[in-house]
Amino acid sequence: MSYTVDALADFVVAAEPAHLPGEALMLLRRNVLDSVGCAIAALDGETVRLVRDQVESVGGQPRASLIGGGRSSVDQAALFNSVAVRYVDLLDTYLTPGGLCHPADNFGAMLAVSESVGASGAEFLIGLAVAYEVQSRFSASVPVMAHGLNHALQLAISVAAGAAKLLHLTAEQTANAIAIAAADNVSLAAIHSEPVSNWKGISPGITAQRAVYTTGLAQHGITGPRGIFEGPNGLERLFGQSIDLRLDDPTLGVVRETYLKKYCALIHGQAPIETVLTLAGERGVQHGDIASVEVEVFQTAYDIAGGGSFGSKDAPATKEQADYNLKYLLAAGLIDGQVGPEQLQAERIRRPDVRELLNRISIRPDAALTARYPEATPVRITIKLRNGQQISREQEDFEGARSRPFTWDRTVEKFDWLAEQYADDGLRAAIVDTVGHLDEVPVSELTGLLAKVSPERRSTADGA
Numbered sequence: 001m002s003y004t005v006d007a008l009a010d011f012v013v014a015a016e017p018a019h020l021p022g023e024a025l026m027l028l029r030r031n032v033l034d035s036v037g038c039a040i041a042a043l044d045g046e047t048v049r050l051v052r053d054q055v056e057s058v059g060g061q062p063r064a065s066l067i068g069g070g071r072s073s074v075d076q077a078a079l080f081n082s083v084a085v086r087y088v089d090l091l092d093t094y095l096t097p098g099g100l101c102h103p104a105d106n107f108g109a110m111l112a113v114s115e116s117v118g119a120s121g122a123e124f125l126i127g128l129a130v131a132y133e134v135q136s137r138f139s140a141s142v143p144v145m146a147h148g149l150n151h152a153l154q155l156a157i158s159v160a161a162g163a164a165k166l167l168h169l170t171a172e173q174t175a176n177a178i179a180i181a182a183a184d185n186v187s188l189a190a191i192h193s194e195p196v197s198n199w200k201g202i203s204p205g206i207t208a209q210r211a212v213y214t215t216g217l218a219q220h221g222i223t224g225p226r227g228i229f230e231g232p233n234g235l236e237r238l239f240g241q242s243i244d245l246r247l248d249d250p251t252l253g254v255v256r257e258t259y260l261k262k263y264c265a266l267i268h269g270q271a272p273i274e275t276v277l278t279l280a281g282e283r284g285v286q287h288g289d290i291a292s293v294e295v296e297v298f299q300t301a302y303d304i305a306g307g308g309s310f311g312s313k314d315a316p317a318t319k320e321q322a323d324y325n326l327k328y329l330l331a332a333g334l335i336d337g338q339v340g341p342e343q344l345q346a347e348r349i350r351r352p353d354v355r356e357l358l359n360r361i362s363i364r365p366d367a368a369l370t371a372r373y374p375e376a377t378p379v380r381i382t383i384k385l386r387n388g389q390q391i392s393r394e395q396e397d398f399e400g401a402r403s404r405p406f407t408w409d410r411t412v413e414k415f416d417w418l419a420e421q422y423a424d425d426g427l428r429a430a431i432v433d434t435v436g437h438l439d440e441v442p443v444s445e446l447t448g449l450l451a452k453v454s455p456e457r458r459s460t461a462d463g464a
Contacts, residue, residue: 004229009174011247012161015130021253028255030411031092033435035085035107037415040422042087043068043455047198051083064112065447068455074116075213081108082205088341089323093259093267094136095374098143101151106131109159109208113166114443121438129252131162136254137245148189152207156185159211179224181211194311196320260400263339265329268301270398271377273333279393287334289385296366296380298373306363319344331358421457
């Protein structure tokens, strides 16, 4: 009997460079550079350091590089590099009704597997493209988070698919890999609810690690539940719907629909932050002039980050709580003029000035704005000043959205901003050049450069 997972395996095995349309290859390289910048900026983050400590304590045959130096087993490298990409919350996003996913969550696993098998950069990019496609198509078909589950579920499927492609598994092995990974990686949306913990940023890395490991088991002949989609107790029964992955379409072009982030915040915070900074900048508003800020957003943004169904946002205390809190993000942006890694430091989060201002910010959902999501990420902000003046601004999108995408040059600029304290000018230039020509060189050229990045911020004396 043929199952959906068998058809998905055929899709993976058949994938080839010719299935990358138009600018998709260039955009994949762009997103790779974006992911690398995110990972480098995270290297001295508290959670990332703790994960590195765990990876080093566990050990394992050193077959793949850790960003920032060191080597470990393939699955441990997949975990560490995935956590690093996710930590500063600047990674790419794919939006759908009822949910979303972060295709860059596949990057750390694909990098580790590629290096371990001596893959070319071109092979790595095809494996990554397959993972992007599978994860995003599942997200588009099933509103995972609306069912109370975390979007790591579709990541398990996509990492297994991409890893199987890189390992050159047969269709049968690939089907088993996907089935095993999906069966044991159903996680809860409670990960994103208050009080938000460190686990929010680690969960996708654990999922990627497990999917890499179980794909290796499938390579050695371990079988999985082939009815994972439509069989008894399969995913279709769990979600109460059919799951259409459009497997008759071999195109690997979903990267064209991804969003890149400008600010260290969840994707639903990008438009509000840009809007409030533009409004304050154009009107010369100082944070001390503000009596109140009223923010209207679409329902999902309110639920996750505005104090809705995911919990109160009145008292953030940690980095994980702050980057999921519109009140904090807007207050920090108004005071500091930016929302970057510095604004997510614990000392900044707990400072009285930002605590006082966030108490004057209110968030509420608006039905008309909700109707425009996810084709747009609309927001309306009204600032009331102490002198009685009232100013407003409404936006449909932000720089980095599909409507205003990052160019390669803009992505290089973001990369330099994130990496300059961890890599000197020469190393950064070499990384940018290698990613720009990644389809022409071995993936080991990239991992070799990433291993030279400092795991700690360089001092001014070091030339930072």
